[in-house]
Amino acid sequence: MNFISRKPWDPSLHKLTEESVYRNRTQHRRDFLASLGHGSIGLMASSLLIGCNEHKPDQKKLKAAADIQIPKASKAAYPAERNQAFTYGRDETVQEQAAIYTNFYEFSTSKQTYLYVDGFTPTPWEVKVDGLCDKPMTFDLDDLHSRFPLEERAYRHRCVETWAMCVPWTGFPLQALLKQVEPEPGAKYVQFETFNRPTEAQNIADSSFPWPYTEGLTIEEAMNDLTFLTTGIYGEPLPRQHGAPIRIVLPWKYGFKSIKSIVRITLTAKKPDTFWNVVNPREYGFEANVDPGVPHPRWSQSEEWMLGTRERFPTVKYNGYGDYVAKLYG
Numbered sequence: 001m002n003f004i005s006r007k008p009w010d011p012s013l014h015k016l017t018e019e020s021v022y023r024n025r026t027q028h029r030r031d032f033l034a035s036l037g038h039g040s041i042g043l044m045a046s047s048l049l050i051g052c053n054e055h056k057p058d059q060k061k062l063k064a065a066a067d068i069q070i071p072k073a074s075k076a077a078y079p080a081e082r083n084q085a086f087t088y089g090r091d092e093t094v095q096e097q098a099a100i101y102t103n104f105y106e107f108s109t110s111k112q113t114y115l116y117v118d119g120f121t122p123t124p125w126e127v128k129v130d131g132l133c134d135k136p137m138t139f140d141l142d143d144l145h146s147r148f149p150l151e152e153r154a155y156r157h158r159c160v161e162t163w164a165m166c167v168p169w170t171g172f173p174l175q176a177l178l179k180q181v182e183p184e185p186g187a188k189y190v191q192f193e194t195f196n197r198p199t200e201a202q203n204i205a206d207s208s209f210p211w212p213y214t215e216g217l218t219i220e221e222a223m224n225d226l227t228f229l230t231t232g233i234y235g236e237p238l239p240r241q242h243g244a245p246i247r248i249v250l251p252w253k254y255g256f257k258s259i260k261s262i263v264r265i266t267l268t269a270k271k272p273d274t275f276w277n278v279v280n281p282r283e284y285g286f287e288a289n290v291d292p293g294v295p296h297p298r299w300s301q302s303e304e305w306m307l308g309t310r311e312r313f314p315t316v317k318y319n320g321y322g323d324y325v326a327k328l329y330g
């Protein structure tokens with residue numbers, strides 16, 4: 001099945017669900033139904049189980065996944081100073097609990113993606129910034145760590161599947177990078193693209209998803225103070241499964257917008273295609289702001305549960321970040 005050439009306005013796409021994408025792939029479909037909220041009904045029960053008590057972490061694999069050889073000069077930037085403007089308002093998630101329960105479909109449709117990232121080489125790395133800007137640039141890891149002052153931010157994270165976490169990210173506001181390339185007035189959107197290496201990521205090779213994973217923001221969202229270009233977590237460089245060596249974090253949007261392992265950032269005039277919106281436009285919108293009043297077509301969004309503790313909280317509009325972002329939405 002050739003997904004890649006399809007566009008969201010192609011009516012045949014609207015009939016597709018992730019399940020039907022996989023209908024000829026029984027084995028994948030079984031994994032999928034067991035673990036993948038983005039596409040299946042098996043989500044709630046299985047993610048609650050997998051997330052907490054059932055999985056005994058493989059310490060060797062966890063360590064290997066976090067062994068990132070960034071250049072010495074970059075490494076010196078950790079840990080960065082905490083920005084006191086941000087607080088969780090709840091307990092911080094235990095580092096290991098966040099590390100063993102991640103979505104990274106390039107590697108696996110299970111949550112234990114750290115078990116499957118061995119082949120991924122996140123260094124050296126470059127991020128190309130291009131499109132409608134006066135000074136297109138390519139940044140390597142030393143550029144990213146030296147040209148921008150890094151800070152640590154305590155952010156809440158809310159996955160569309162209803163799990164949530166509170167983790168400290170290291171990085172800098174995306175606006176600082178965008179200002180360096182000097183966006184043209186015609187730049188209305190920003191598109192992000194993940195690496196596309198089937199030899200390093202098994203599920204890219206095995207599945208018919210529309211790789212590479214892409215995401216997008218309006219230019220106003222991209223320039224918002226909260227929009228965080230992220231190189232670290234818990235005071236260290238990002239481990240592979242969290243999106244090494246650089247990702248976006250958007251705490252007021254569902255987690256699928258927070259794209260990992262970015263290789264390209266493009267300023268555009270037209271709203272870009274985004275991975276989940278192409279795969280299943282009925283269930284995953286472009287905007288994807290956290291909103292307890294808008295249920296997912298297959299489950300309620302009124303509550304969330306925390307990784308590690310399973311403690312439940314009522315979901316808050318914009319994940320509690322309305323003071324920063326409500327102005328963007330009329």
Ligand SMILES: Nc1nc2c(c(=O)[nH]1)N[C@H]1C(S)=C(S)[C@@H](COP(=O)(O)O)O[C@H]1N2
Nearest residue numbers: 102103104105159194213255256258259260
């Ligand atoms: N490239 C890429 N980025 C991605 C994903 C993915 O599968 N591939 N999953 C998204 C989803 S659904 C969520 S909830 C967050 C999870 O971030 P974490 O695994 O670091 O907690 O990453 C997002 N970014």
Ligand SMILES: [Mo]
Nearest residue numbers: 159160255256
């Ligand atoms: Mo997610």
